[in-house]
Amino acid sequence: MTLLFDLPAASAVPVLGAEARYPVRRVFCVGRNYAAHALELGNAVDREAPIWFTKAPAALCLSGETIPYPPGTASCHYEMELVVAIGAPAFRIGPEAALDVVFGYACGLDMTRRDLQNAAKAKGYPWDTGKDFENGAVIAPITPAARFGEVAGQRIALAQNGEARQDGTLADMIWSIPELIADLSRLYHLAPGDLVYTGTPAGVGPVAAGDVLEGTIEGLEPVRLEIGPAE
Template sequence: MEYVFAPAPAVAVPIADDVDSASTRECFPVRRVYCVGRNYAAHAREMGHDPDREPPFFFSKPADAVVYVAPGTTGEFPYPSRSSDVHHEMELVVAIGRGGHDIAAEQALEHVYGYAIGLDMTRRDLQAEAKKMGRPWDLAKGFDHSAPLGPIHPVSRVGHIEHGAIWLKVGGIERQRSDVSQLIWSTAETIAYLSTLFALAPGDLIFTGTPEGVAAVERGDLIEGGVDGLGRLSVRVV
């Protein structure tokens, strides 16, 4: 087969223990990126919604919105055009290693390869406009560089992340803090429900939702955040 132009390179995220390898490294190839909306009760309230356990809802980002940030380094997040209100959202990210459809919640964690920490950067002004007009959120969520991500930590090394602090600071000042145990829909429940809507496959990433404290960032801001057991993520807004 011949292409009319060279295909884009595959998006891949290094595995945590191999990030310092000088030559070859094991990487997780990204297929799709799913995100869960309003999955912490306090965040649902701050966004003006009732946090009762309604069915989860999802949106997507393109795979090439993922930007890998190596541990001990500071990545760059270019402030997007056509927006003047961009918010940070720190999240636990699930990496799917085994696919399936209509997965039972009791078996869902068997499909997890590992976990990472990521930022769901959001054009809040464009999202508010889309909500008001009943339009999709694509422009608000799926823009370039909107998913900074740390390395993926295999379950075989860190176990399943079902509790532990999740936090974020901007300029050294804490803005977000909660515990992964406060997810309205757990990782297993989220995988099970999502698999009734899409056939999941190896390479899928699931951003599981953000806690309260989302707020705007400005050029020059240093964003730092993390989840217990998964290290920290550092990104500069440029």
């Protein structure tokens, strides 16, 4: 088969202690998974089912990069998150089997064009332009699951230019990792290469050119991002 043009190579994430990288197939994100964050944005806490949205693999950005301030927005926000990397096929599995398909975990940033997201929400439109954009899914190197251990009460935090902005624990999540994976596997045939961003604690806020973001989760490699001038 002859193609009209070549596509960029697939996005791939470094893996701690390994030479091979983790290729990214899809990026799933869950919204409002920390009650305090939902409330700070004026949203109701929905405990009936997780709220899902997606980002294209082209939105992926590796930790340590400097990115231009995103286009089309005057209010780009950081959201510090735990990212789960899927390592085995999963379809309609229960929470009791969900951790068996986890390859590893990473620190991530779900960057959000908040003004575009809010405008879309007000009209009942999808969030796509507010969430899915170049460099909007930042990720640190993946730590294999066996090395990280159990997801429990590890601290999750973010500093902006050295000032603390977000500070919580993974135990604050409304939906646990097994519950999230089980729910997502009802909707999709999950497979190796799928990333799951699991929501953010309270304390989100805007970034500006020159800002340096540093996010941490106990036991994982930190994520770092610098915001450059707009193009």
